[in-house]
Amino acid sequence: MRIGILVAVLGERDAVGTDVREMAAALQRLGHHARMFASASHGVPAAEPLAAMEELLRDPDAVLIYHFAFGWPPAIDFLRRARCRRIVRYHNVTPPEFFAEWSPEYEAACRAGRAEIDTLAALDCELYLGDSPHNVDDFLAAGVPRRRTAVLAPFNRLDHLLTVPGDFALLDAPRQRKATWLAVGRLAPNKGHLDLFDAFALYRDYCEANARLIVVGSRDPRLVSYNAALMERLCVLGIEADVRFLSGVGEEVLKAAYLSADALVSLSAHEGFCVPLIEAMALGVPVIARDAGAQAWTLGGAGLLSEGADPARVAASMERVRQDAALRDAMRETGFARIASEFAPGVLERNLGDLTEAFR
Amino acid sequence: MTRVAIVVQRCHESVVGGSEALAWQYARMLSARHEVEVLTSTATEHVLWSSTLPPGAEQREGIVIRRFPIALGRTPYWEALYRRLIDDEAAIRADGNHWREALQDEFIRCQGPHCPDLHAWLQVRASDYDAVVFCTYLYSTTYFGIRAVAPEKAILVPTLHDEAAACLSVFSRLYARYRRRIWLTHAERRIASRLWGCDAGSVLGMAVDTEPVAPERRDRPYLLYCGRIEAGKGCDELLSAFERLPVRGRTSLVLTGADHLGLPRSPDIEFLGFVDDARKRALMAGASAFVLPSRFESFSIVALEAMAQGTPVLVNGQSEVMVDHIERSGGGLHYDSQDDMVLKMERLCMLDTDARARIGSAGRDYVLANYGEERIRAQLEAIVGQAISAGSVERTGSGP
Amino acid sequence: MSSEYKDEDPSARIERAGHEIRLLAAGLRDRPRLARTEVSDATSTERLEPARLAYAISELAGTHHRTFVEAAFRALLKRAPEPDETEAHLARLTAGARKVEILGDLRWAPEGRRVGVHVRGLRARYLLAKATRVPVFGRLLDLCLDVAALPLQPRHLRAVETTLAARDEATQETLQGLNARIGILAAQVRTLAEQAAARTTQFTQRLDDLHATLHQQALALHAVESALHTRIDAAEKAVEEGRHLGERQRERLEELEFIRQRFYAINHWAHSLETAFARIDDTARTREGELAARAATLALPALAAEPPSAQDQQSWDEAFASALPIHAGVLAFTCGRDWIERLARRGFAVVHAEPNPVLAEAARVEGVVVEPVDANELLRRVPEQSVDGISILAVSSVVRTLPLVDLLDASARVLRANGVLLLADAPGVAALVDDLRGLRADARIGVLPAPLFHAFGFAEARRIATNGSVAWLLRRAAA
Secondary structure, X not given: OEEEEEXXXXXXXXXXHHHHXXXXXXXXXXXXXXXXXXXXXXXXXXXXXXXXXXXXXXXXXXXXEEEEOXXXXXXXXXXXXXXXXXXXXXXXXXXXXXXXXXOHHHHHHHHHHHHHHHHHHHOOOOEEEEOOHHHHHHHHHOOOOHHHEEEOOOOOOHHHHHHOOOOHHHHOOOOOOOXXXXXEXXXXXXXXXXXXXXXXXXXXXXXXXXXXXXXXXXXXXXXXXXXXXXXHHHHHHOOHHHEEEEOOOOHHHHHHHHHXXXXXXXXXXXXXXXXXXXXXXHOOOOEEEEOOOOHHXXXXXXOEEEOOOXXXXXXXXXXXXXXXXXXXXXXXXXXXXXXXXXXXXXXXXXXXXXXXXXXX | OOEEEEEOOOOOOOOOXXXXXXXXXXXXXXXXXXXXXXXXXXXXXXXOOOEOOOOEEEEEOOEEEEEEOOOEOOOHHHHXXXXXXHHOHHHHHHOOOOOOHHHHHHHHHHHOOEOHHHHHHHHHHHHHOOEEEEEOOOOHHHHHHHXXXXXXXXXXXXXXXOOHXXXXXXXXXXXXXXXXXXXXXXXXXXXXXXXHOOOOOXXXXXXXXXXXXXXXXXXXXXXXXXXXXXXXXXXXXXHHHHXXXXXXXXOEEEEEOOEOOOOOOOOOEEEOOOOOHHHHHHHHXXXXXXXXXXXXXXXXXXXXXXXXXXXXXEEEOOOHHHHHHHHHHOOEEEEOOHHHHHHHHHHHHOOOHHHHHHHHHHHHHHXXXXXXXXXXXXXXXXXXXXXHHHHHHHHHOOOO | OOHHHOOOOHHHHHHHHHHHHHHHHHOHHHOOOOOOOOOOOOOHHHHOOOOOOEEEHHHHHOOOHHHHHHHHHHXXXXXXXXXXXXXXXXXXXXXXXXXXXXXXXXXXXXXXHHHOOEEEOHHHHHHXXXXXXXXXXXXXXXXXXXXXHOOHHHHHHHHHHHHHHHHHHXXXXXXXXXXXXXXXXXXXXXXXXXXXXXXXXXXXXXXXXXXXHHHHHHHHHHHHHHHHHHHHHHHHHHHHHHHHHHHHHHHHHHHHHHHHXXXXXXXXHHXXXXXXXXXXXXXXXXXXXXXXXXXXXXXXXXXXXXXXOHHHHHHHHHHHHHOOOOOOEEEEEOOOHHHHHHHHHOOOEEEEEOOOHHHHHHOOOOOOEEEOOOHHHHHHHOOOOOEEEEEEOEHHHHHOOOOHHHHHHHHHHHEEEEEEEEEEEOOOHHHHHHHHHOOOOOOOHHHOOHHHXXXXXXXXXXXXEOOOOEEEEEEEOOO
């Protein structure tokens, strides 16, 4: 079967780019003829230009899978006039209210993106495929019948992460024996870094004085006031010397960060799936997370959840993880089982195969 | 027919290794009554885990050998991790959690052979097997594969040594859940009790060939050594002691195997190189005593083979495993110093026929009672049978 | 750990821990605050976070000499100083320059202004320091400041003496500590040497394993060699047999070569023929296009001078519009500007298909999408059940290229449930253009029985007869 995968921009190392590339590779292995199309492409393999997609759009036997992660009006036009079967693969758009006090531009972009949910729902596509049940809920709320929805976790490169060597400069860094918090994810208002700093400061004041926090994630130069607010919070809490930022790092440093951590702490207020959670579970790192968005579903009971981001609750969770070996064991084993049964590449490929069978 | 899988890091006729030999022996024994599959890697060597065999299934002696590709062999990265493990050995022995669990996993994974396809195979098909035997606690194939199998139907053969890696807490915590264990020796079981805080399981070992053969007669009575000839095996001590042996003029020292030490030229020392199994047993049967100076023995099938031929054995008292064999059998002596070695060698050389026969017979009885093929097979079948029954109850909620 | 929980299910353990943590969190802030016991492993220069834009003067002036210069550059200019810059500022300090002066010079240099760091208390003190540089007045001011500071000098001197003495003691302690550390390191080196010896033994053992492996493989190779010799003999025999076979095959190859050459010649001739036909097709299409444009150019002014009756269109318009919802999506084929304007005025979302560029331009109305394709092509593109209404005013023009049965099928496919199709065959610009081109067909919709349309999925078929023109209003069945 001819299958086209459409995305606005094919990134090199982001979650959507990984899902697109690995999905294309999985479809090829399943015997389909899969091609990727984008308006811009970074990294390899590259996507083809949009003009090359016209012939596929006209073929009623072909399938187009559109990866929807932010507003992009040309996609609406393609889907509207396509004669082929259409699947909307939804990665979630951050609600605009998270950016209200930080960036009018981002707020407007998110609002426009969220509006496209209704437009896409009205196009009556053959399937709406979410990364998680949380994502699917957005389309159910827009009126898509449940029988036209399905959940397929994003494709990942966990196998590769497991075999990449860790960077020794980080593994051998000073204070290796002290409590080490880890946060992974870009610095954005919905990711909860301000709450994270509050919780870390409390932990440092009442649980372990010489703890450290490693924050892996890129800083967006367009979020000037938010970045300044983060720095100011560090100074006010007096923890700037205990927080290390790692930005634009390679896989070796990321791996070393996970191996150095006592727990991954994810206080994000909105997530459609949260890839760092499965990276942590695959590497056997305990997870402390906020019960928001899809995080509870992704963890599947493997992590310690807190409603809201109460700093005391998060700090107490880290203290307990550090002290209770049996608890760590339980979290790790539950995480390994969750990965093996739900997110291993072979499992995702099988699930994708089942979904595409229905289109033959 | 019931299906049993055996997971081991290597499996090929060219492979020389203790746990690999054990795994194959168990596979052959079980194949009489079960459909046996060996799940293994594509490696034949254990230094870098290079993939030299093609992935896929083949049959040998009616046993399916299913090989899985290696995603991660040993690299300089693992060497660096291993150096850090040795540097931290004292701290790890004091506290198994000295390294964070994720880093411990990383060490084990990089130690290899890391075969994600084997783990995925077990994840999907563990329910197709009625029992799964995992050989060698240390390697990735066991550590990551065993999680896919319910504890009721998994059998662990740790082949545990007292070494730094064994003190990592992830091993003791994971394997505490898998209570069906087979120990090679009582000494290994004691090591497990000390390092892992758990020693449940059965002491079984391997089957030893007990068929008596006609002894090889040589010009003079002789002491015998079989195996790698090098300092790590205590052969330098053996030569020193033989040099000082008062009866040296009337007794030879015969050695077989590969010489990595550089044996001195002497009319009393006879080096025969590699010999086949039949001649080895004949030499054992004809020897005044079989000497095993090595400190690091996990089972020592060669000493048991000598005892099976009714030959007294002399072993190093620093090997807990060998001292156990001697004290339980009465089939020989152990020494605790170089001087003691000379004395005990002389004593064995001077034994009269009756005394030699008494000691030799005690040793042979011990091997027959504990390591005869039928006994090992029956015990192994019993352990596997229990696992199969337990797995069946878990599946159906009632008896088979 | 309590034995009660020893064999606890992992999920239960995690859940239980969650409850216990909730209780623990409630009392966390009641604990005594912890004192920091370790100095941060960041040096003074590393604490000055590159993104930080606000400092107190005491943070920057609290260090000395080279550390002070480096810290000042990193804080105020967000970069490390060049070696010559460091030396220049150290020279200034040695010459007695005040730290606030150096800080101010950096802050208010062009580079410092661009970075824009705020240092609380610096401006006033910098201005004062600069004032002391003014000839005469500055000297007097400096003198006054020094006199004002005189009472503090003895105290300052005593503090300096005490600090130096303390540093001397600290240095001695450090030296003693270093000696002790050297002793420990020496012991560690000895331990390492022992460990290395043990490792060497292990490596030697591994080498021995390799030797044994190699020996086994040498034996295996020997066996393979013997097998190879046997195979080589068999292969040589096979080669001899193959030689005879080769002779016969060579003759066959020559025949095939002859056939291949003939095939290429025929292929080339066929390609030339295809090219010629394509040229003829192109010419015909171009000619057709010119004819169609010319016919349209003639027909439009003629009809403008003598327009057909608008009464037909009026009644069709009313019947069609009343059957459609508000803001309906409508396709229009073979109709003129008047009809398009009617539909647009009613607020419908209209797509007009008109392959003739002259007619398309003449019928262009604001807000209406024009597709330069014929009805057949547009109906193929439109997704199923996506349109509320279709109007065709000169169905005879359409059936020239799309037979009526296919037209009705395609219309039923794209119409939503309860959608309507208006079929008419009125005189108009499309019909006149066809006449001029000699392409006129007759769909004879006037003689069609109403039940015929049910077979195509139209539940209702209403005939609208006006002055000589016949039209049908067909309603698609509900889902």
